[in-house]
Amino acid sequence: MIELTAAQAAAAIKTGDLDAREYFDVYRERAAADALNAYTWVAEAAPEIDASGPLAGVPVAIKDLFCTEGVPSQAGSKILEGYRPPYTATSVANLQRAGGTLLGKTNQDEFAMGSSTENSAFGPTLNPWDTARVPGGSSGGSAAAVAAGTAPWSIGTDTGGSIRQPAALCGIVGLKPTYGAISRYGMIAFASSLDQAGPFTRDVTDSALLLSAMVGADPCDSTSIGLPGPVELPTRTDLKGIRLGVPAELSGEGIEPGVLAAFNDTLDRARALGATVETMHLPHAPHGLAAYYLIAPAECSSNLARYDGVRYGFRAPGQATLLDMYTATREQGFGAEVKRRIMLGTYALSSGYYDAYYGRAQKVRTLIAKDFTDAWERFDFVVTPTAPGVAFELGAKTADPLAMYVNDVCTVPMSLAGIPAISIPNGLSEGLPTGFQITGPAFSENRILDAAFALEQAIGFDGGKARA
Amino acid sequence: MLSRDQVLHVARLARLELTPDEVDRFSGELSKVLDHIELISELGDLADVAPTSHVIDVENALRADEPRPSMPAEQALASAPDAAAGGFRVPSPGAS
Numbered sequence: 001m002i003e004l005t006a007a008q009a010a011a012a013i014k015t016g017d018l019d020a021r022e023y024f025d026v027y028r029e030r031a032a033a034d035a036l037n038a039y040t041w042v043a044e045a046a047p048e049i050d051a052s053g054p055l056a057g058v059p060v061a062i063k064d065l066f067c068t069e070g071v072p073s074q075a076g077s078k079i080l081e082g083y084r085p086p087y088t089a090t091s092v093a094n095l096q097r098a099g100g101t102l103l104g105k106t107n108q109d110e111f112a113m114g115s116s117t118e119n120s121a122f123g124p125t126l127n128p129w130d131t132a133r134v135p136g137g138s139s140g141g142s143a144a145a146v147a148a149g150t151a152p153w154s155i156g157t158d159t160g161g162s163i164r165q166p167a168a169l170c171g172i173v174g175l176k177p178t179y180g181a182i183s184r185y186g187m188i189a190f191a192s193s194l195d196q197a198g199p200f201t202r203d204v205t206d207s208a209l210l211l212s213a214m215v216g217a218d219p220c221d222s223t224s225i226g227l228p229g230p231v232e233l234p235t236r237t238d239l240k241g242i243r244l245g246v247p248a249e250l251s252g253e254g255i256e257p258g259v260l261a262a263f264n265d266t267l268d269r270a271r272a273l274g275a276t277v278e279t280m281h282l283p284h285a286p287h288g289l290a291a292y293y294l295i296a297p298a299e300c301s302s303n304l305a306r307y308d309g310v311r312y313g314f315r316a317p318g319q320a321t322l323l324d325m326y327t328a329t330r331e332q333g334f335g336a337e338v339k340r341r342i343m344l345g346t347y348a349l350s351s352g353y354y355d356a357y358y359g360r361a362q363k364v365r366t367l368i369a370k371d372f373t374d375a376w377e378r379f380d381f382v383v384t385p386t387a388p389g390v391a392f393e394l395g396a397k398t399a400d401p402l403a404m405y406v407n408d409v410c411t412v413p414m415s416l417a418g419i420p421a422i423s424i425p426n427g428l429s430e431g432l433p434t435g436f437q438i439t440g441p442a443f444s445e446n447r448i449l450d451a452a453f454a455l456e457q458a459i460g461f462d463g464g465k466a467r468a
Numbered sequence: 469m470l471s472r473d474q475v476l477h478v479a480r481l482a483r484l485e486l487t488p489d490e491v492d493r494f495s496g497e498l499s500k501v502l503d504h505i506e507l508i509s510e511l512g513d514l515a516d517v518a519p520t521s522h523v524i525d526v527e528n529a530l531r532a533d534e535p536r537p538s539m540p541a542e543q544a545l546a547s548a549p550d551a552a553a554g555g556f557r558v559p560s561p562g563a564s
Contacts, residue, residue, distance in 0.1 A: 219531055405501070
């Protein structure tokens with residue numbers, strides 16, 4: 001049963017070959033016995049299952065920061081300790097309406113700030129390929145759960161790579177849709193102009209199926225617009241006529257040799273499937289990290305101002321005045337990385353620095369988006385390694401924030417441009433998974449899924465070892 | 469390099485009360501991150517570049533101004549650390 005993909009399980013439930021409740025229970029037991037600390041909460045019993053929808057009752061693991069009514073939703077933070085929201089995020093409600101069932105909530109870096117899931121108030125999640133290593137982040141619990149087969153599939157959020165990078169480090173598929181494709185209503189906010197939900201799955205077909213049940217405009221999120229047409233299940237088996245651009249800035253220096261070798265092998269596979277592959281330039285991509293680490297902290301410093309110990313979550317006890325209560329609550333409730341980013345963002349927005357930092361970063365964002373617009377005149381997709389290295393050891397980068405931030409170098413430019421990108425498993429380096437990233441213009445999800453599907457068949461990755 | 473005083477000033481703006489250890493640590497760590505961020509000054513004069521605050525072209529999203537039921541007060545207060553008399557109870561703003 002565990003070897004079925006989610007789409008296969010949904011099909012088997014619909015034909016009556018698989019019992020939806022029995023299937024849920026198998027995963028519920030696996031999730032409850034999870035040894036990777038991938039979950040922060042697991043459903044106690046199977047819910048009422050309606051197998052008539054497209055997801056046919058197949059259970060979904062949900063990143064902690066999605067609000068789920070009556071169920072702990074703590075965004076990996078002590079400051080939201082015990083918070084059970086009075087409403088459900090639109091993306092999750094959409095999944096449930098399509099027949100998805102809530103299996104559990106997954107661990108993450110606090111407020112999605114991190115690339116390793118070590119910044120969680122609930123302890124780090126471990127990588128199923130090697131439990132001495134991180135699963136990536138910030139959606140590390142969602143990635144580890146799918147890779148380890150304690151969930152058939154899951155959802156997470158991507159602000160600068162938080163879906164694609166952990167998918168790469170855990171050997172699964174992760175898709176960040178176009179900004180606005182999925183409602184952000186009920187997603188506990190980190191950086192609102194960048195945050196976007198998306199699926200984690202074992203294969204590309206599952207990714208298309210789960211995405212199809214999440215997308216749509218929502219009156220509760222005025223920036224949500226949905227996709228122009230329905231998400232199609234991918235069928236393409238060749239890449240004839242497809243032009244792939246390989247940005248020199250993101251495919252050479254700084255990429256581990258084993259990751260680069262696996263990337264180049266897949267470029268050869270793409271050529272064999274009929275694609276043309278050409279080196280090109282995204283001249284401003286090297287400045288993506290700097291722009292991102294101004295814009296995202298600036299937005300977070302504003303978004304996280306709401307955590308004041310008044311309306312929900314943790315409040316520092318024994319404070320005499322209101323101001324003491326605010327500052328002590330935030331001091332005790334936030335972890336080190338969240339404080340660091342709030343400080344960075346507050347500094348970048350403060351009087352005298354706004355123009356040089358935040359204002360300038362927004363202009364760099366324009367230049368990065370334009371690099372991609374220019375690329376689409378000559379290329380169908382831009383492809384890169386997803387992350388510069390394989391999963392690193394726990395603790396290896398926690399002492400050096402900048403070393404941690406560099407993990408996002410290949411994923412941040414697409415986030416700043418608001419365009420969709422997928423990471424697919426691309427074989428192993430040193431026995432650990434690597435990812436191949438495909439990005440295209442805004443709203444090109446169907447074409448990206450088709451290209452990813454064709455490459456997935458050619459790569460023939462087997463993630464079974466991590467489910468053992 | 470961010471001085472201790474600058475770190476304390478920013479912390480005050482952000483309503484964070486840092487421990488002395490944190491002040492020292494953040495002063496070093498943030499300085500290092502800011503050194504990297506300074507790389508965007510290499511791009512020279514950007515006076516002609518428009519800033520991007522929102523990536524996808526959307527017009528104002530308006531809806532009809534029709535009343536809808538609100539969340540009941542008890543439900544809104546259910547997660548509060550200290551609810552009393554139908555509201556959120558907080559310490560006194562104090563004399564300072």
